[in-house]
Amino acid sequence: MITTATTIQKNRPVKKKGKSMLRRVIDWLHLWLGLASGIIVLIVSITGCLFVFQKEINEMYYHRQLFVTPPAQQAPLPISVLKKRAEQVLGPNKPLLNITTWKQPDRAWEFMTYKGNDTALTYFGAVEYYESVMINPYTGEVTGVLDYKHNFFSIVKSIHWSLLLNTPYGQPVIGWGTFIFVILLITGLVMWWPKRWTKAAREQSFKIKWKASIKRVNYDMHNVLGFYSLLIALVIALTGMVWAFKWFESTVYVVASGSTTPPDVKRPVSVKTTAPVSADPLDVAFRAALPVLKDAKRIFVYPATFPEGVHVIGGLKGKETYYGADELQFDQYTGKLLGRRNDSHKNRGEKLIEMNYDIHVGAIGGLPGKIIAFIVSIICASLPVTGFYIWWGKKKKKSFAKG
Incomplete structure (x- = not known):
């Protein structure tokens, strides 16, 4: 029997083709970068998973503080009255930062204060206080004071954000x-x-x-x-x-x-006046904002905090999301509308950055x-x-x- 070269070639075992240099580099990177970052990825992923449903869980746990029974056909009290009530509870050493009001009639309104410390090492030192006074908008009754600094989900968020540092x-x-x-x-x-x-x-x-x-x-x-x-x-x-x-x-x-050019956003300022006003300027501004922000489910208020500052009032169209807000600026001394910036005025870059949180948490x-x-x-x-x-x-x- 004659053994030809072709027969020998067919019977010879086929060598497996080795990995390319690029593939070996990719495999090496995947292994060692994975080992180096594994604990960080694990911590961030678990805390992110826990945080996703924080709104639903908090609303169940703090239901008595966050929800009220609305009376029939009764309008909320003036926001300035509710603000003063919250400030009494907080005391002079904890100035009010912002207010969240709801179109939903069975929600308590939230009056929040916050102070940070940039020099501290850990989360507990970095947040000096972070509290909210919840008030029944129809009666002015305080339904609760929430300590967000020590809230479970605030701590989870801090671990997720910066490892509790x-x-x-x-x-x-x-x-x-x-x-x-x-x-x-x-x-x-x-x-x-x-x-x-x-x-x-x-x-x-x-x-x-x-x-x-x-x-x-x-x-x-x-x-x-x-x-x-x-x-x-x-x-x-x-x-x-x-x-x-x-x-x-x-x-x-x-x-x-x-x-690459940032948007040119005008910053109006309040001008002090000696002319008498018939009502609290914050009430005037809030009443003027309501029909303008008629599609909003939540209305946030940042009262002016310095002499030239303005009252900023904006509307959030979702019960939980923060993107797409329309924003109004009012003179703190008269309640006059000074400026307006709707979501439609923002460019695509601003809108995407504004959506970042809502995308991140789903x-x-x-x-x-x-x-x-x-x-x-x-x-x-x-x-x-x-x-x-x-x-x-x-x-x-x-x-x-x-x-």
Whole structure:
């Protein structure tokens, strides 16, 4: 029997093609950046997951303080009267910062005070006080005083924001951890991408084999869940980076607005007058704002705090969201309307930056959006754990092989 060169070539074992240099670099980056940032990603993801439904949980827990029984056909008391009542409760050492009123008739109105300390190291030192007086707008009765500084979700938010440290110390750690997480998501997608789109490859890439070994289930959870959560996880991470880095916020603004020039926003000032006024200027301003902000569900008020300052009154169109606000400025001495800036006056960059919080927590999509943010946050929390288990299993396998 004659053995030809062709026959020998066919019978020769085929060598598997090794990974390219680029792929080896990507694998190396994914491994070591993941190990370096894993604990930060885990903490941020868990606290983010906890914070998603803070509004619903707080409203249940503080229901007696936040809700009132509205009397039939009775208008709320003047806002200046309610403000004075809140100031009496807070005392002279805790000046009022802002007021939140509701079109919803069964809501108590909120009168909030806050003072920070930029020199402190931890959250508890950085926030000197953060309280709200809740008042029944029809009777002036105080329904409760909420201590937000020690509220569970405020502490969770601080861990999420800056690891319970003051912002200058903790937020850079969170910011760079988030930046690394973005790199991990991108390198993870490259590693997940099948070489060939065969049926077996699709099965492995898109399905978790729950009946397989623990190691295989863990591997599938890391790869498959990481892929399915990729886009939302990227959005959550990138919106987090907007707060962490000024350069990133500026980049987002420039890309969205198409301009490097900040908007020219006029800042009106109040002018002191000796002319008598027939009513409290804040009441005059608030009454004038109501028909203008008729589509708002919440109306916020920032009373003037210095001689040239103005009363700022704005309307929020959502019960929970903060984007899309129309804003009015009133003279603090007369209640006269001095300026107006609607949401329609803002450019695309301003609007996107304003939406950042609502996108980050999923509130922009209503309850379904928050549920998605909650689930994706859980998956993001699992990725460092499953990734570490994959690495640990390979390390033990190598050690066993050497032994």
